[in-house]
Amino acid sequence: MKIQKIETFQVVWDTVLGNRPQRSAFVRITAEDGTTGLGEVSPMSLGLPSLSLIVQDIAPKLTGISVFDHAVGLERELHRLIKLGPEGVLSAAIAGLDIAFWDLKGKLLGQPVYNLLGGAWRRRHKFYASVGNIDRRSIDDLVRFVLKRVETERPAAVKIRLDGDRTGQDVDIAGDIAKAKAVRKALGDGFMLGFDASNGYSVGGAMQVGRALEDLGYSWFEEPLQHYHLGRTGEVAQRLDITVSAGEQTYTLQGVAALIEAGVRMVQPDLVKMGGITGLMQCAALAQAHGVEFVPHQTQPTVGHLANLHVLSTVMHAAKPAELADKWERALCVFETPGAPRDGVFTLTEAPGLGLVINEQELERRRVAITA
Ligand code: CA
Numbered sequence: 082m083k084i085q086k087i088e089t090f091q092v093v094w095d096t097v098l099g100n101r102p103q104r105s106a107f108v109r110i111t112a113e114d115g116t117t118g119l120g121e122v123s124p125m126s127l128g129l130p131s132l133s134l135i136v137q138d139i140a141p142k143l144t145g146i147s148v149f150d151h152a153v154g155l156e157r158e159l160h161r162l163i164k165l166g167p168e169g170v171l172s173a174a175i176a177g178l179d180i181a182f183w184d185l186k187g188k189l190l191g192q193p194v195y196n197l198l199g200g201a202w203r204r205r206h207k208f209y210a211s212v213g214n215i216d217r218r219s220i221d222d223l224v225r226f227v228l229k230r231v232e233t234e235r236p237a238a239v240k241i242r243l244d245g246d247r248t249g250q251d252v253d254i255a256g257d258i259a260k261a262k263a264v265r266k267a268l269g270d271g272f273m274l275g276f277d278a279s280n281g282y283s284v285g286g287a288m289q290v291g292r293a294l295e296d297l298g299y300s301w302f303e304e305p306l307q308h309y310h311l312g313r314t315g316e317v318a319q320r321l322d323i324t325v326s327a328g329e330q331t332y333t334l335q336g337v338a339a340l341i342e343a344g345v346r347m348v349q350p351d352l353v354k355m356g357g358i359t360g361l362m363q364c365a366a367l368a369q370a371h372g373v374e375f376v377p378h379q380t381q382p383t384v385g386h387l388a389n390l391h392v393l394s395t396v397m398h399a400a401k402p403a404e405l406a407d408k409w410e411r412a413l414c415v416f417e418t419p420g421a422p423r424d425g426v427f428t429l430t431e432a433p434g435l436g437l438v439i440n441e442q443e444l445e446r447r448r449v450a451i452t453a
Contacts, residue, residue: 118185179357
C-alpha cells in the first residue's frame with residue numbers, strides 16, 4: 082500500500098493566544114486506496130515552519146513509498162535534513178508525519194494504534210488539570226479557577242504553572258510559594274499536586290521553592306531552570322527530595338538520555354514536538370531502562386492528546402495521570418473524540434487507528450490549507 086498524497090493544514094479556533102486566534106497544525110496522509118491518517122505538529126509559530134517544511138521538502142520524498150516503510154522513510158528524512166538542526170521545526174514535522182502514519186496503518190489493518198504497539202495495559206486514563214499563568218493571577222483568582230476546574234472536570238491531580246515570558250528569573254519567589262500553599266490548602270492534603278516553574282528559577286531559587294514544595298507535599302517540580310542548563314537542572318534534581326521533571330523542550334532521544342544522565346528522575350517528552358508515537362515509545366523504553374518516571378508533556382487537545390493516550394495505554398508503569406492543559410474545550414466543536422472527559426476519565430475506544438471522530442463540516446469551515 083503506497084502513499085498517494087500528503088496535505089498540511091491549520092484549524093482556527095475561537096480562543097485567543099497572545100493577540101491572535103489559536104490554531105492547531107495538522108498533516109493528513111492519504112494511501113492509494115483513499116484511506117487517510119491524521120497527525121499533528123507542534124503549534125509553535127502556528128505550526129507554519131514545520132508544515133511548510135513538510136510541503137516543500139519531505140512530502141515529495143515520501144509520496145510513493147509503502148505505508149509500512151514509515152519509520153525507515155522518516156528516519157531517512159530526519160538525517161537528510163539534519164543540518165537544519167535536528168530539534169524544533171524538523172523534529173515536529175517528523176513527529177506529525179509519524180502520528181499520521183500510525184493512524185493510517187491502524188485504519189488499514191483494522192486495529193487501534195495501541196494494539197499495533199503491543200497492546201493496552203489500560204484504556205481508561207485519568208488526567209491532571211494543568212493551570213497556567215499563575216504569576217499573573219492573584220491568590221484568590223487562582224484558587225477560584227483551580228476549584229472550578231476540579232469541580233467540573235474531576236482531574237486526578239492539578240499542576241500549577243508559572244508561564245511568564247521566560248526572560249525573568251526568581252521574579253517573585255515568596256509569591257510563588259504563597260500560591261502553592263493556597264492551592265494545597267484549598268484542595269486538602271492528599272490531593273496530587275505538581276508545580277511547573279516554566280524555567281523561571283536560578284539554582285538557589287529552585288532550591289528554596291523546591292524545599293517549600295516538599296513541605297507542602299507536592300508530587301513533582303517541573304523545569305525549575307532554563308532547559309539549556311542541563312547540568313544545573315540535574316544538580317537541583319539530585320539535591321532535592323521532590324521529583325524534579327523536565328523534557329518538554331527536549332527534541333531527540335539522545336537529549337532525553339542526557340536529561341536522565343544529569344539526574345532528572347521524571348521525563349516529559351512531547352510527541353507533537355519530537356518523534357511522534359514511534360519516538361515517544363522509544364522514550365518510554367529509555368525511561369524504563371533507567372528506572373525514571375515517564376509522564377509525557379501534552380497540551381494539544383485533539384490528535385496530540387489522543388496519540389499520547391495510545392502510547393500511555395501501552396506503558397506498564399504510569400503512576401501519574403496524563404496532562405490536560407487549559408482551553409482544551411476549544412476543540413469540541415470539531416473533534417467528537419477525544420471529546421471531554423467523563424467522570425474524570427478519557428477512555429480509548431476499539432476503533433481503528435487513533436479512533437478520531439471528526440465533524441468534517443466544521444473542520445472544513447475552520448481549515449486553512451498550507452501549500453508552501
Ligand atoms: Ca511545563
